[in-house]
Amino acid sequence: MKKLPFLIAVCFVMFQSRGQIDNSLDVLLSAGIEDAQRFASDYLKPGTNGLMHGMNANWFNSAKAKPLGAFEISIIGNYGPIKDEKKTFVMDTDLYNNVTFSQGGSAQRVATVLGTNNPDVDVIVKYDDPIFGGQEVTVTLPNGIGEDIDFIPTAIIQGALGVSNGFEVKARFVPKLNFDDVEFGMYGGALQAEFTKWLSHDIYMPVSISGLIAYTQVNTTYDLTNSSGIEGENQRVENATSTWLFQLLASTKLPIINFYGGLGFLSGTSDSDLKGTYIITDGSITADPIIDPFSISSKVSDVRATLGTKLKLGFFRLNAEYHISDFNVFSVGLNFGFR
Numbered sequence: 001m002k003k004l005p006f007l008i009a010v011c012f013v014m015f016q017s018r019g020q021i022d023n024s025l026d027v028l029l030s031a032g033i034e035d036a037q038r039f040a041s042d043y044l045k046p047g048t049n050g051l052m053h054g055m056n057a058n059w060f061n062s063a064k065a066k067p068l069g070a071f072e073i074s075i076i077g078n079y080g081p082i083k084d085e086k087k088t089f090v091m092d093t094d095l096y097n098n099v100t101f102s103q104g105g106s107a108q109r110v111a112t113v114l115g116t117n118n119p120d121v122d123v124i125v126k127y128d129d130p131i132f133g134g135q136e137v138t139v140t141l142p143n144g145i146g147e148d149i150d151f152i153p154t155a156i157i158q159g160a161l162g163v164s165n166g167f168e169v170k171a172r173f174v175p176k177l178n179f180d181d182v183e184f185g186m187y188g189g190a191l192q193a194e195f196t197k198w199l200s201h202d203i204y205m206p207v208s209i210s211g212l213i214a215y216t217q218v219n220t221t222y223d224l225t226n227s228s229g230i231e232g233e234n235q236r237v238e239n240a241t242s243t244w245l246f247q248l249l250a251s252t253k254l255p256i257i258n259f260y261g262g263l264g265f266l267s268g269t270s271d272s273d274l275k276g277t278y279i280i281t282d283g284s285i286t287a288d289p290i291i292d293p294f295s296i297s298s299k300v301s302d303v304r305a306t307l308g309t310k311l312k313l314g315f316f317r318l319n320a321e322y323h324i325s326d327f328n329v330f331s332v333g334l335n336f337g338f339r
Contacts, residue, residue: 035096037294040272043142046086047113047152048241048270048298053327054080054154055186055216056245059170061310061319061333062260063208063251065194066162072317072337073159076172079330080152086327087115087144098126102138113144114152152327156186166197172216181223188216190245207250212264214245224276232289235276243268249306262306266325270298302326310335 057078066072088109093100101108102122111117121141126134158172169191176185192212196205217240224235247264278290308321317335322328 032097033290033293035099037296038096039091039099040294041296041298042089042091042112043144044113044272044296045298046089047144048239048272049300050080050082050086050114050152050327051154051218052241052243052268052270052300053266053302053304053323053325054078054152054329055156055188055218055241056214056243056266057154057323057329057331058156058158058319058321058333059172059190059214059245059247060192060210060212060249060260060262061308061317061321061335062258063194063196063210063249063262064253065166065168065192065197065208065210066160066337068162068164070162070338071160072335074157074333074335076156076158076331076333078152078154078156080154080327081330082114082150082152083327087112091141093123100124100126110141111144116143117141158333160192166194168192168194170214181226183221183223184218185220186216186218188214190214207252209248209250212245212247212249212262214247215243216245217242231279232277235278237272237274239270239272241268241270243300247306251310256312258310258312260306260308260310260321264304264306266300266302266304268300272296300326 055078058074058076061074089112090107091110092107094106100106100123102124108121110121117140122138123141124136124138126136156172156174158170160168160170162168170189172186172188172190174184174186176183178184190212191214192210194208194210196207196209199205220239220241222237222239224237244267245264247262249260249262249264251260252258273295274293276292278293302325304323304325306321306323308319310317310319315337317337319333319335321331323331
């Protein structure tokens with residue numbers, strides 16, 4: 001996946017300047033932090049919202065809670081197809097201070113981090129040069145991951161343990177990973193309670209019914225030292241994404257293959273902060289340092305439905321499920337269980 005920090009840091013990320021200057025990156029930041037923040041927020045929102053949906057797939061594969069001491073280890077892979085409406089957003093330059101479209105007009109659809117501009121979209125950025133006064137430069141708006149892939153992938157390791165009559169606790173994580181200039185880690189926990197477990201043994205129910213509450217946290221740091229192209233120090237983007245999931249679920253009680261489904265509510269917030277010191281230069285002229293330029297935030301608050309099936313094969317099980325919401329997610333799990 002492309003480096004998101006660069007996208008955030010300069011607002012028009014991975015651009016190809018069509019002006020004849022070498023410091024286009026400096027110019028873009030000089031054009032105004034407010035414009036950079038507005039573009040970054042609209043550009044990244046579908047990506048962070050899609051991540052929040054993907055990281056909450058496959059929290060359960062049955063409404064039946066495990067008995068005391070029984071546990072299950074799961075390896076989960078998620079595939080989130082990207083809807084066409086998430087690949088673009090309407091950019092209205094009337095809301096910007098120093099940006100206009102090269103081809104005229106004030107509003108048009110441009111690529112988000114999940115899409116691509118075809119053909120390219122150029123904008124004119126105005127900025128103040130300390131010597132020559134008002135200047136303009138033409139830059140090309142960035143494409144997103146839509147150039148390379150058409151889905152949002154996530155992968156998770158999860159454990160579940162029966163702790164008492166009708167209760168099951170779960171934990172999932174992605175160990176802290178470091179690659180290139182990115183540090184990534186994820187953890188989460190859930191409590192599932194089987195309501196039908198508390199009914200009298202004289203009452204037969206053909207299905208199990210449970211409720212689940214889950215919390216997930218993702219922390220990511222992007223080191224911009226080698227990619228920003230701007231003088232300064234400790235340049236980075238810090239992202240914290242957290243979600244809550246509330247789910248009502250039901251499943252069948254068959255011996256080999258079972259079916260399950262649920263209806264739930266997902267709530268989450270993703271905060272990205274551009275940190276560090278950025279020194280904008282123009283030849284021999286140096287502007288005052290910009291410290292911790294801006295923060296952007298994205299929220300989700302969506303209802304979702306889940307349909308799934310699980311196949312038991314001895315001590316291991318396979319499950320597959322599909323989540324229907326603002327971002328749909330298909331998920332599969334390989335589960336090893338012991339009772």
